[in-house]
Amino acid sequence: MATTTATLNLTSxxxxxxxxxxxxxxxxxxAGTTTGLDKVEMGRGKLTVADGSxxxxxxxxxxxxxxxxxxxxxxxxxxxxxxxxxxHDTNVGKLYAGDWLxxxxxxxxxxxxxxxxxxxxxxxYEWAIFKEDETLVAAS
Amino acid sequence: MATTKATFSITSDILSYGTSITAExxxxxxxxxxxxxxxxxxxxxxxxGNTTQVDLVTVANESVTAGGANxxxxxxxxSDKAEHFKITLADTTDDTEEIGRLYGGDxxxxxxxxxxxxxxxxxxxxxxxxxxxxxxVFHE
Numbered sequence: 001m002a003t004t005t006a007t008l009n010l011t012s013x014x015x016x017x018x019x020x021x022x023x024x025x026x027x028x029x030x031a032g033t034t035t036g037l038d039k040v041e042m043g044r045g046k047l048t049v050a051d052g053s054x055x056x057x058x059x060x061x062x063x064x065x066x067x068x069x070x071x072x073x074x075x076x077x078x079x080x081x082x083x084x085x086x087x088h089d090t091n092v093g094k095l096y097a098g099d100w101l102x103x104x105x106x107x108x109x110x111x112x113x114x115x116x117x118x119x120x121x122x123x124x125y126e127w128a129i130f131k132e133d134e135t136l137v138a139a140s
Numbered sequence: 141m142a143t144t145k146a147t148f149s150i151t152s153d154i155l156s157y158g159t160s161i162t163a164e165x166x167x168x169x170x171x172x173x174x175x176x177x178x179x180x181x182x183x184x185x186x187x188x189g190n191t192t193q194v195d196l197v198t199v200a201n202e203s204v205t206a207g208g209a210n211x212x213x214x215x216x217x218x219s220d221k222a223e224h225f226k227i228t229l230a231d232t233t234d235d236t237e238e239i240g241r242l243y244g245g246d247x248x249x250x251x252x253x254x255x256x257x258x259x260x261x262x263x264x265x266x267x268x269x270x271x272x273x274x275x276x277v278f279h280e
Contacts, residue, residue, distance in 0.1 A: 004152035004159075008247055010213060010276075012144040015179055020144070022182065022213070022276070024247040029221045031241070040154045042161075067243060071150065073163050080171040085251065090229050090237035091259070093251025096170065096209050100148055100163045103248045104227065104240025112237070120171075128161055130152065 002036045004028040004130050006069065006102060030132045031067040042128035044075075047083065047118035056114040056127060059107035062134035068107065069131070070114065073100035075124040083123050086115040097123075105129075142175045144278060146211070146249060169280045170209040178203065180277040184217070187271050193228065193236075193264035197252075197277055204254045205280035212261060214275045215247035225273055226264040236262065242273075252277070 010022040028037045047054060056072070074083045076097040083095040088111050095101060105114065116125070144167040152159040167176040180202060197212060204210050216225050224241040227248065242248060253259050265271045 002152060002154040004150065004154060006148070006150040006247075008213070008249060009147040010144070010249075011147075012142060015142040015144050015175075015177070015278075016181070020182075024213075024215050026245040026247055028246075029243060032222050032224070032243070034221050036154075037152075038154055040152060040159060042159075065241075067241065067246075071148070071161060071163075073165075079168065079173050082170075087229075087237050087239060091253045091255070092229065092239070093211075093253045094170065094207070094209060095251055096168065099165050099167075099209070099251060100146075101248075101250045102148055102150075103250050104242055104246060106226075106238045106240045108238045126161075126163075128150070128159075130150070130154070 002038045004037050028069050028130055029067060031065060037130045037132060039131050039133050044126045046122060046124045047116060048122045049118050053115050053117045056116045057129060059110050059112040061110060063107040063131060065106055066132045068105040068129060070105045071102050071128045073126045075126060078121055081120040081123050083125060084117045084119055088112050142177050144176055167211055167278050168209060176278045176280060178279050182274060182276045184272055184274045187265045189268050191265050191268060193262050195260050196263045196275060197261040199254050199257050199260055202277060206255045207253060208280040210252040210254050210277060210279040211249060212252045212277050213249050214273060216242040216244055217272045217274055218244040220244040223271060224266045228262045230258040230260050
């Protein structure tokens with residue numbers, strides 16, 4: 001069984017009057033089980049403003065209600081450049097230059113695709129998706 | 141100006157050569173190099189006795205900047221990988237868009253558009269057994 005471990009460290013010395021330090025670690029399992037996720041896809045790309053909305057990843061029936069985890073990072077350096085992130089037609093938020101997200105993705109139906117759109121200027125991005133195994137589609 | 145850092149790392153042995161990703165972001169106000177200065181503070185909310193979907197973070201109740209570079213951290217503090225919280229955003233037509241499911245120990249960190257009440261963050265426990273979420277909003 002594969003083991004995928006995701007860790008977050010949140011720190012600040014001056015956001016509050018005392019230091020802030022939060023650490024969260026999880027081992028990513030298949031939905032409702034103690035069996036590790038066993039498929040990964042990742043890549044890097046570049047979005048221009050002219051590209052408009054693009055599908056980072058289509059939702060699939062195989063991923064429906066699964067325990068997929070998504071990492072996405074905006075690699076731009078200009079602070080005014082951001083990537084708008086949507087699931088289907090719902091805006092999640094803006095990833096400004098250097099920002100990243102890590103979220104569970106249910107793919108509740110095949111319309112629940114991950115959508116990204118660059119604003120302000122071209123944004124390079126990195127992404128990774130850790131998920132449950134899927135049955136490959138038949139060859140055409 | 142406050143400095144708040146979020147460091148992400150994920151390691152996996154799904155592939156034969158291993159996978160390791162690390163990313164660090166400094167939370168800044170939209171389009172600037174000025175750090176986020178406000179937070180709700182770290183909160184915990186325990187659910188028991190029903191599986192009703194409820195608002196966890198309500199736009200109207202927080203002094204967030206709509207469309208800003210807000211960030212939300214949520215973690216299922218439990219250890220039971222069979223149980224989960226369903227995390228949902230409302231969309232512009234007032235129905236909901238499920239983001240994903242946080243199983244025991246799972247966490248997420250996402251940007252939050254928080255434009256209006258249709259982007260409240262809602263949660264729904266999968267069981268009537270006692271379950272707890274911890275969460276924190278960083279905002280402009």
